[in-house]
Amino acid sequence: MSAEQRLAKLGLELPPAPKPGGLYKPVVVVGNVAYVSGHAPWRNDGTVIVGCVGDDMTLEQGQQAARQTGLAILSTLRFTLGTLDRVTRVVKLLGFVRSTNAFQQQPAVLNGCSQLFADVFGPDQGIGARSAIGTNVLPNGIAVEVEGIFEIM
């Protein structure tokens, strides 16, 4: 099954491809590598998920925000590439989780995004290298921000 077929089978709806909130492009392609800008947890209604995990958000809510960030990235990739079927592999994700000093499960939060990519691109091609980082603040108060490198054809 292709990525687009898996997405359809999962019944997933992608949020609109987010417009850049500054002077940047959502994706830049160099050769067969796509560099994807840091994405926010966009909901389908055009709002973003704000909050701080460990304070006003639970781990599960953080995971949901990471998943929604992944859906926004998929929307950007489809918008830029025409179809998700041009993505051959997730190379690397760098994810930031807005966290209290005491909340230390950033990898579990980002699994919300990684599981989505595994579901859509497959358990091998959908899982790449990753770093999970906590931080005290992210743009517009969003809970999660993820950037990525994808191999494409």
Place this chain on the structure above:
Amino acid sequence: MSAEQRLAKLGLELPPAPKPGGLYKPVVVVGNVAYVSGHAPWRNDGTVIVGCVGDDMTLEQGQQAARQTGLAILSTLRFTLGTLDRVTRVVKLLGFVRSTNAFQQQPAVLNGCSQLFADVFGPDQGIGARSAIGTNVLPNGIAVEVEGIFEIM
């Protein structure tokens, strides 16, 4: 117009190419991709802009720090490559803004760097992918740190 011609027309003076403040190289080139180390907001007099946006710095001061960081990156690129005209494209920037928990306009801060690159490399080639992240602390108290990937010839 070339990047060097645009820079001259803008009347911009670059700070001296910063010497590494640790065990790293300012730039490493792999094929036609230049990986640029995290740069600080170096002033032309060899000092750096310190501060925390939302505390002792305004948004505008943060933008100025981001612009100065961009000038330092340009200086490093010219020093390493011989001329900025070898840069064909900004691929990706990753920028960190030292911020209070309440300050959430990191993308607007980093526009200070991105606008400079658009002015020098052109509105298409000078704008790449980007992530804007807040953090509680950066080396030596600097307000902004930006690393980048550039396509070169």
Place this chain on the structure above:
Amino acid sequence: MSAEQRLAKLGLELPPAPKPGGLYKPVVVVGNVAYVSGHAPWRNDGTVIVGCVGDDMTLEQGQQAARQTGLAILSTLRFTLGTLDRVTRVVKLLGFVRSTNAFQQQPAVLNGCSQLFADVFGPDQGIGARSAIGTNVLPNGIAVEVEGIFEIM
């Protein structure tokens, strides 16, 4: 001397290659570039170094944590590639140091990792581009997290 020969001469013992603490791969290779996931300061006994530099850790303890993170990365690279001798160059490191707001020597902390790579890969090939960032929190309370890009053959 090769990297493996230098490592043997230095008498360094690598910790076990860490298993991913989430949905990611330790390394993804694209062409001649290896993308290494964010690594923790794993000790040889399978525990990690936790703490916050400037609070319950000194600069020297932070450097030791960064060095141990580097040893974990070497272990992962050897496990994935079969031998460290396939690494031709350190391209770029991105390191995060869990820090108080007042501790601002993140580059000096990360030198603990970079010096190790210089010792193992050589003073030129072992030193790449780098960014040093502070943050209020990292996964599981670890003191340092480093991801990297390596050129391989």
